[in-house]
Amino acid sequence: MTDWPAREAAPVSDDTRLVEAARGGDRGAYGRLYDRHARMVHGILLARVPPGEVDDLVQDVFLQALPRLGSLRDAARFGAWLAAIARNRANDYYRRSRPTTELTESLPAAQIEDRAASSAEMAQAAAILAAIRELPDAYRETLILRLVEGMTGPEIAARTGLTPGSVRVNLHRGMQQLREKLGALSAKVATP
């Protein structure tokens, strides 16, 4: 029987302290909340909107959340609350658009700043990201948080409000499906 790692106690209490400080007008505290949660927001958005739009939308999410801190009933659930705002922001992005942008568009190399890589490596990375973005919502979001943003499973659970069990299922099954997709992709490329 697997013993799940206990949730981190410190991050929850840190969030509560920072949220309370931010509510009191401490923008520096809000900046620290950004440092703690920006990867999660970035990953959630990267799972849904064109990669070139993500950085600006991360800022949008935090700016939308700031004046709404007073409506957050449980400061300890800041992460889950922020995750919901990020997903809604992604939905809003398509509703307001901008003509249809394919979710699986490949990332124009020119939009990548300071990323020293060959075109072939970039193309491969873009193909992998596109494959992940074709997976069901829960799988792609969790996989992006793990594989792109470098968050661990317990960290993903603690930040997003999902249970460790759900996160683990999402990672495991998401990886299975990703392997099948990437295998099929390789077969296509290999076949003349």
Add this chain to the structure above:
Amino acid sequence: MNDNYLWDGSGEPDPEIQRLENALGRFRHNRPAPDFRVLAQATLTFPAPRRVRISFFAAFAGLAAAALLVVGVENYENSLRRTSITQPGWNVSTTEGAPRIGAKMIGINGEMASLEAGETLETDDASRATISDNATGEVDVDLDTRLRAVQSPSGTKHLALDRGTIHAQIWAPAGSFVVDTPSAVAVDLGCVYTLHVDDSGNGLLRTSFGWVGFKLDGHESFIPTGAACATHPNSGPGTPYFEDAPANLREALAQFDSASATPAQKSAALGIVLAAARKRDALTLWHLLSRADPSDRSRVYDRLAALVPAPAGVTREGILLLDRTMLDSWWNQLGLGDVRLWRNWERDWPDSQRAAK
């Protein structure tokens, strides 16, 4: 695939996952926090949901002329209440034979079907199906099963299992997936589980992953990974137990939970459970605190405290009075999951089965 490495980066690094991490790391977030003091001053609220883009460079340069137009309060509050579950129905695929939705057989020509609120999916002794929803999860419907999709005003995904067996794998946020049975309501808290209901309405839930909350008329049961819980129409959720618990403990527990047991029989069965309990069976003992007769409660307290000492702030007197805060604190001490997950999502789950009677 090294599951531990995928989970938390521990153990032997998985080469395949490392390759993916190396390739995808270029997309990782790497922007420092903007100066929120400047941006907050530049933020204005207008009724029309227009957006003006602010570049990070402008923010760092402190250009007060930049402004972000935010969606109006009412629209924003509504958007916060929206969950990722927006579609009302389930996709249905046939895995064996020809299940029915209402009077109509499905999957005969390989077509997909949908199960909408108010409709019933029924399998016989030669058919099975899988229902799925992108934002919620998948439910395998076994042979001889009758499953209804229930309209839920709260926006959760709500099913009713009248009889048969389902295997659920749920990835939706906790509290978003609910299954009625004739004797209890199962609330998913993020997990994989099997639920069976027989023709008499007796049920058995077994959690393979994560945990499930079972609730009826104020009685609650929390069923973590590797545990099971029976339910009965006359008495609701039983007492959860780990499936690897000693056989005499499980037999005595069934006797304790039986609606026909006399007080003396319950007390005797309780004695067997307490004597046979391992540290791991603290799960069962915690639930017995609220189920045991008040005259037996101190015996349960003593045995549970011997296995898992009560945390600071939890007193014997408080537990004997079933102080909920203390009970929740002791639950968290068991290391089986944070009870706040249940309390945060707790509500009066509408019981479709009993409402229909």
